[in-house]
């Protein structure tokens with residue numbers, strides 16, 4: 001029919017379409033224009049109050065504040081998130097599937113002043129997962145399972161150490177939006193963590209190594225973001241923990257966490273995980 005444009009011509013016209021500033025240009029993998037999608041579409045699709053203690057609106061508000069702060073850094077989740085307020089002993093957690101994320105927020109976190117910090121941290125995990133960072137890539141977990149050998153008694157402690165490696169990478173993003181206001185919230189948070197660990201020290205060697213690695217993460221993370229001085233009293237408290245437990249590990253652990261490379265290859269990452277397993281084994285055997 002005359003007047004009908006050929007497909008090629010249509011594509012050419014479509015590719016000239018520019019989107020209004022409030023919209024994002026969506027294209028297929030070949031770069032052909034599909035539509036102008038609205039910016040700020042809802043990432044948080046639901047907040048479910050499983051604990052029955054309320055707080056849904058607070059979680060939604062915290063999430064949106066964090067989302068805006070990330071957006072200002074050019075970071076945006078692509079997949080939807082549903083949040084659940086649950087009665088769990090930890091502050092929070094998250095789970096990422098192929099097509100969505102679930103954010104678990106504890107009742108304690110909702111009632112604390114740390115809610116936005118927690119959400120920033122968990123969204124950091126989600127962003128790393130979406131980006132396929134080796135620390136958050138299930139294929140890399142498989143490699144680690146095959147290549148990193150640890151004693152059976154060390155599994156729980158080592159699991160803790162591995163989680164902290166992931167936490168470092170989540171916090172490299174979270175600190176962009178959470179600790180950038182010049183305040184000392186991150187310092188106070190990790191200081192209370194080290195004081196809590198001191199009260200949990202037990203007789204089990206591996207359990208204590210797990211707590212020491214957690215201290216090393218707390219200080220190493222502060223070192224990584226230049227939020228602690230070398231003569232800060234927190235070091236003494238963490239070293240005192242080690243002394244009481246009969247080893248000296250916090251300095252090497254914190255050095256390990258503070259120096260983790262930003263964008264490692266899968267192979268380099270597996271090497272780092274091995275290095276932590278070795279440091280932990282050394283601490284346990286001294």
Ligand SMILES: [Zn+2]
Nearest residue numbers: 121125167170
């Ligand atoms: Zn985490």
